[in-house]
Amino acid sequence: MIGIFDSGLGGLTVAKEILDKLPNYKIIYFGDTARTPYGSKSAETITKYAIENTKFLLNKSAKIIVVACHTVSSVSMPALKSLFPEIPFFEVVTPSFKKALIITKNKKIGLIGTRTTVESGIYNLLFSQADPQIKLYSNPSPLLVPLIEEGWINKPETRKIIKKYLIPLKMKGIDTLILGCTHYPLIKKIIQEKAGKRIKLVDPSKEVAIQVKEFIEKNPNLKEKLDPNGEIEIYVSDITPNFKKIAQLFLNKKINLIKVNLE
Amino acid sequence: MIGIFDSGLGGLTVAKEILDKLPNYKIIYFGDTARTPYGSKSAETITKYAIENTKFLLNKSAKIIVVACHTVSSVSMPALKSLFPEIPFFEVVTPSFKKALIITKNKKIGLIGTRTTVESGIYNLLFSQADPQIKLYSNPSPLLVPLIEEGWINKPETRKIIKKYLIPLKMKGIDTLILGCTHYPLIKKIIQEKAGKRIKLVDPSKEVAIQVKEFIEKNPNLKEKLDPNGEIEIYVSDITPNFKKIAQLFLNKKINLIKVNLE
Numbered sequence: 001m002i003g004i005f006d007s008g009l010g011g012l013t014v015a016k017e018i019l020d021k022l023p024n025y026k027i028i029y030f031g032d033t034a035r036t037p038y039g040s041k042s043a044e045t046i047t048k049y050a051i052e053n054t055k056f057l058l059n060k061s062a063k064i065i066v067v068a069c070h071t072v073s074s075v076s077m078p079a080l081k082s083l084f085p086e087i088p089f090f091e092v093v094t095p096s097f098k099k100a101l102i103i104t105k106n107k108k109i110g111l112i113g114t115r116t117t118v119e120s121g122i123y124n125l126l127f128s129q130a131d132p133q134i135k136l137y138s139n140p141s142p143l144l145v146p147l148i149e150e151g152w153i154n155k156p157e158t159r160k161i162i163k164k165y166l167i168p169l170k171m172k173g174i175d176t177l178i179l180g181c182t183h184y185p186l187i188k189k190i191i192q193e194k195a196g197k198r199i200k201l202v203d204p205s206k207e208v209a210i211q212v213k214e215f216i217e218k219n220p221n222l223k224e225k226l227d228p229n230g231e232i233e234i235y236v237s238d239i240t241p242n243f244k245k246i247a248q249l250f251l252n253k254k255i256n257l258i259k260v261n262l263e
Numbered sequence: 264m265i266g267i268f269d270s271g272l273g274g275l276t277v278a279k280e281i282l283d284k285l286p287n288y289k290i291i292y293f294g295d296t297a298r299t300p301y302g303s304k305s306a307e308t309i310t311k312y313a314i315e316n317t318k319f320l321l322n323k324s325a326k327i328i329v330v331a332c333h334t335v336s337s338v339s340m341p342a343l344k345s346l347f348p349e350i351p352f353f354e355v356v357t358p359s360f361k362k363a364l365i366i367t368k369n370k371k372i373g374l375i376g377t378r379t380t381v382e383s384g385i386y387n388l389l390f391s392q393a394d395p396q397i398k399l400y401s402n403p404s405p406l407l408v409p410l411i412e413e414g415w416i417n418k419p420e421t422r423k424i425i426k427k428y429l430i431p432l433k434m435k436g437i438d439t440l441i442l443g444c445t446h447y448p449l450i451k452k453i454i455q456e457k458a459g460k461r462i463k464l465v466d467p468s469k470e471v472a473i474q475v476k477e478f479i480e481k482n483p484n485l486k487e488k489l490d491p492n493g494e495i496e497i498y499v500s501d502i503t504p505n506f507k508k509i510a511q512l513f514l515n516k517k518i519n520l521i522k523v524n525l526e
Contacts, residue, residue, distance in 0.1 A: 034308050035298050040412070045297050045501040115505065146409040149303070157424050164420070238308040242378065 001227050002212070003062025004029045005053040008036035009149070009243070010182035011068025012250035014092070015232060017209035018066070022216065026227040028060050032262070034237035037145055039114025039181070043075040046116065050076040052262045054084060056235070063225045066212060067091040070113050070180050070204070074120035088215065088222070095207035096178050097126045103200050104176040107131070110169035110199070111138035112191075113180025114145065123178070137172045141165040141181075148183045149246055154190075162187065163194045170195065178202045186250065235260050264490050265475070266325025267292045268316040271299035272412070272506070273446035274331025275513035277355065278495060280472035281329070285479065289490040291323050295525070297500035300408055302377025302444070306338040309379065313339040315525050317347060319498070326488045329475060330354040333376050333443050333467070337383035351478065351485070358470035359441050360389045366463050367439040370394070373432035373462070374401035375454075376443025377408065386441070400435045404428040404444075411446045412509055417453075425450065426457045433458065441465045449513065498523050 002022070004015050008031050015029050030053055032038075038046045050072045054065055065087055067073050067080070073091035081089055100109050111123055118140040127134045144165070147158045169177065177199050179185065185205050192201055216223055232255070236243065239259050247255050265285070267278050271294050278292050293316055295301075301309050313335045317328055328350055330336050330343070336354035343352055363372050374386055381403040390397040407428070410421045432440065440462050442448065448468050455464055479486055495514075499506065502522050510520065 034304060040503050040505060041297060041501050042503055142413055143406075143409055143415070146406055150405055152406070157420060157427070160423075161420050238304050240304050242303060 001060065001062045002027045002064055002066065003057030003060065004066040004068050005057060006031055006069040006182060007038035007049075007071065008033050009246050009250055010145070012247060013182050013185040013205040014066060014068035014208055016251055017205045018212055019230070019232060021209045021213045023230045024228050025216070026229040027232040028057055028062055029232060029234045030056055031234070031236045033240055033243060037114070038069060038071045039116050039145060040142060041116065043116065043120070046071055047076040047079045050080060051083060054080055056260065056262060058084070058087070063222060064088045064090065064212070064215075066208060068182050068205075068208070070117045070182060074117045074122045090208055090212055090215070092182060092204040092208050093122055094126070095211050096180070096202045096204035097123060097130075099202045099207045100176050100178050101127070101130055101134075103202070104134070106173065106175045107134045108172060108174045108176075109134060109136050110172070110174035110177040111136060111180050112141040112144070112165055112169070112177070112184070113138070115140040115142050117180050123180070135172070137169050137174055139165050139168055144187065145181065145183050148186050149242070151246070151249065153187055158187070159190055159194065162190055166191070166194050170199070174199060176200050176202060179204060234258065237262055264323065264325045265290045265327055265329065266320030266323065267329040267331050268320060269294055269332040269445060270301035270312075270334065271296050272509050272513055273408070273444060275510060276445050276448040276468040277329060277331035277471055279514055280468045281475055282493070282495060284472045284476045286493045287491050288479075289492045290495040291320055291325055292495060292497045293319055294497070294499045296503055296506060297525075300377070301332060301334045302379050302408060303405060304379065306379065306383070309334055310339040310342045313343060314346060317343055319523065319525060321347070321350070326485060327351045327353065327475070327478075329471060331445050331468075331471070333380045333445060337380045337385045353471055353475055353478070355445060355467040355471050356385055357389070358474050359443070359465045359467035360386060360393075362465045362470045363439050363441050364390070364393055364397070366465070367397070369436065369438045370397045371435060371437045371439075372397060372399050373435070373437035373440040374399060374443050375404040375407070375428055375432070375440070375447070376401070378403040378405050380443050386443070398435070400432050400437055402428050402431055407450065408444065408446050411449050412505070414509065414512065416450055421450070422453055422457070425453055429454070429457050433462070437462060439463050439465060442467060497521065500525055
């Protein structure tokens with residue numbers, strides 16, 4: 001069983017990529033819709049929620065955990081790894097950092113994400129350790145999640161707000177842009193359009209799925225423990241009025257939701 | 264002690280109106296910033312949180328409880344009143360309904376608010392019982408809370424989105440508009456501008472403060488139990504990076520925050 005969690009629905013873009021690349025394994029997804037969004041909350045509170053979500057997935061027999069949320073990936077990984085040392089954890093920050101490092105030519109990289117992700121400084125730290133010449137320019141883009149969750153994907157207001165968030169990054173001459181939030185692949189087309197052809201996008205949902213696939217293939221012992229049953233079970237902490245519609249938008253197929261109480 | 268709670272910061276507009284009208288009583292405010300926003304969550308989850316918030320305020324010696332959140336006011340009052348029968352509760356829906364009933368001339372009333380507030384149908388029920396001739400036109404406006412919490416109060420994107428939300432209501436010829444969310448008084452000027460002079464706004468924060476004042480003045484016993492010490496103590500379930508800035512925007516003065524864990 002591959003366990004995936006996110007603050008809400010954004011992580012379904014990660015689930016979709018993993019399903020595409022590993023169609024033979026069962027996925028358990030947990031979305032903390034009762035407490036979403038995480039992106040504007042404090043690191044302490046986010047880590048508390050991340051631990052509860054991990055415990056839930058482990059109780060459901062998950063053998064590996066994919067943190068499909070940039071905010072959690074940015075602030076909670078040390079705590080998760082020390083509390084659950086035997087569990088292989090994957091998160092979305094490292095693979096997107098690695099990809100950006102490979103594709104940038106002028107060493108000017110842009111980052112958009114929630115306020116907590118951007119302000120955590122995790123990407124700055126990674127890039128400065130890997131190559132001190134790299135310049136990272138970031139802009140918190142907190143309105144994109146609510147716009148996506150409202151389904152305002154093609155509205156002119158959304159296009160204008162995306163443009164506004166990208167202007168300061170474009171002015172710095174970036175050639176690579178990290179989509180630092182698992183919701184953003186849903187508006188990738190508009191982001192690409194507003195960024196222009198010169199800028200290459202890094203989609204962390206894709207990158208983490210590649211990592212998970214490689215890891216499973218290298219670990220035959222783990223392979224045996226995963227349920228060979230290509231399906232997805234989705235659990236949420238709250239079934240909200242808009243949820244089913246949004247979940248279908250993400251996964252592109254009809255899904256069943258099971259509500260659970262974490263507290 | 265007057266207890267006030269909200270999902271987050273919006274209820275501070277209510278606290279401010281009560282402080283203005285009753286400057287001699289101590290207010291305890293609780294904002295559930297660890298789980299905000301409520302407006303897109305289910306009625307069941309919202310009621311669970313509302314009960315926890317009420318217990319917190321009662322433990323802090325609150326003698327009356329003001330529910331400064333439209334979403335909770337719309338879906339959780341029966342549960343709160345039956346669980347805490349001795350406590351006088353005030354909420355923001357009834358006073359704004361009453362005010363709208365008084366000021367409408369053409370009996371066409373508009374309502375903007377979160378998805379859960381609008382879809383609860385509480386205003387429809389109240390108006391249809393009071394006067395079957397009244398037509399209520401509503402439009403869920405879920406992006407206004409994130410825009411306000413981002414401090415995008417005077418940005419052109421915010422003005423455009425407000426205009427967009429109001430168009431269908433204006434086309435129905437409403438003469439009264441209920442601001443069905445305690446965040447909205449912060450953008451009242453722009454709403455008035457986009458609605459036009461013909462439409463009168465109902466500000467529930469003001470209306471509930473008037474109700475609370477009248478109630479206290481009519482109940483000398485209660486008056487004695489309230490701490491005659493005109494100050495506000497603000498508790499939150501999470502101190503978020505942006506919180507202090509936003510809280511000051513609402514209350515218009517420097518404030519101290521105390522973090523508490525509800526769970």
